[in-house]
Amino acid sequence: MRIIQIIDSLESGGAERMAVSYANALAGRIEFSGLVVTRKEGPLHNQIDKQVSYLYLNKKSAADLKAILRLRAYVRQNNVTVIHAHSTSFFLAFLLKLSCPDLSLIWHDHYGDSDFLEKRPMIGLRAIVPFFDGIIVVNQKLKIWAEKELKFKNTIYLPNFPTEENIFSDDTKLKGAKGKRIVCLANLRVQKDHFLLLEVAKKIKNFYPEWSFHLIGKDFHDAYSQQIKHLIVAFNLEENVFLYGSKQDVKNILDQSTIAVLTSQSEGLPIALLEYGLNKKPIVVTDVGEISSLVQNGKNGFVVPAHQNELFYDAVVKLIGSESLQTNFGQELFQMIVANHSEEAVIQQYLNWLDNSNV
Structure with a gap:
């Protein structure tokens, strides 16, 4: 398999950390593992394994043609077969699919307000989801929601997993009394x-x-x-x-x-x-x-x-x-x-x- 993870930023959020973790974990297990960051780099860049292929798009808008073409060239150059899009990066994966119909698309739904799903915007998702081949969710509520509201059958719950961090400095000193x-x-x-x-x-x-x-x-x-x-x-x-x-x-x-x-x-x-x-x-x-x-x-x-x-x-x-x-x-x-x-x-x-x- 030749898989890339797509995420909007490398800030220290849960979705961002899992995108890096999947890319790192797959690097020693499949033919090719890549990580594409669309909008903003950040502190998690230091956590990317050296075996992971990395691309930063610096995307300026939702339909940034230059960024889409760069991503398309990267995908073709590395013979990528599966796009694993995390959170809101699913839209870029969808745009790529329009010009690369042979690609398989996976959406990893990290939606944080899963206890308030009735408030979630639906129109864009319903239009785009049929272009995807699978959905990964981070809890059972999201799985039920995807199957019921999006009518999407190939949905799987995969728990998040912890990974050992790459330490570059232990410089944070907590205030307060030790042991308390x-x-x-x-x-x-x-x-x-x-x-x-x-x-x-x-x-x-x-x-x-x-x-x-x-x-x-x-x-x-x-x-x-x-x-x-x-x-x-x-x-x-x-x-x-x-x-x-x-x-x-x-x-x-x-x-x-x-x-x-x-x-x-x-x-x-x-x-x-x-x-x-x-x-x-x-x-x-x-x-x-x-x-x-x-x-x-x-x-x-x-x-x-x-x-x-x-x-x-x-x-x-x-x-x-x-x-x-x-x-x-x-x-x-x-x-x-x-x-x-x-x-x-x-x-x-x-x-x-x-x-x-x-x-």
Whole structure:
């Protein structure tokens, strides 16, 4: 097989990281593995394996003819047979298919608001999806939605998988007291519900003032991030909640942390959760997307309903109060990920699906 991944940027988001992970994982398993970035490069460029063929299109508009022709030439030059388009890059894959009808198209749907699918725009998708040969989804809700709303049968759920990062520097130094740090790996987006986290942090400060929260993720400098910063001041949390922006040395950051959390109101299967487990962190997370398929409440982590800040607070307090529980949760989650969400298992399932679908 000769497969390329297409993604719009190399910012540190879940879809972007999986595009890089698929390209890297396939590099040693198939004849040709490539990665095409359409609009914007970013920090994940450092994570691309040397065996992966790379192309940056610098696309200026949705129908940038120059970018389409460059992609077409790259595909023809490298005898690419399968286009694996992630998230919104499906439109460029569709335009390419019009001039290269022999190509097989796969769409990887990473839609983050899968708990609010009724609000998802449909017109463009319904027109384009018939040109695709398969759809990969990141949770079961998206699979049901694709089969029902898009009338697309060849749909498969493949869980995200964690990968070891390429470390270039361990330069992030977390503030706060050692052994009393709570980390959250999540870009500053509405669906991540940092407001719930701040409500919990405010209460934690009252009873456990030595504990601190560390927010790692891209700041889009929009109204949502401004509100987060406003609340940090309003809740008098300047010495308890810290923002770091987007970082690449995730393992280094987690090594400095004691507890890991996610307060999302919607998810697929978040990469952050897999990284928490791979680094044996005890977790408190919300019950959205596929999280409960991985986290068994009270066995390898605490799972609470979304929007429930009191329940979330109670779960964090239980972990703060028990080092043995922290250790047990971390070990159990690690074993679950190794057994069910390894790169090897997912990629093998992916390749089998492509073979059986005659892609």
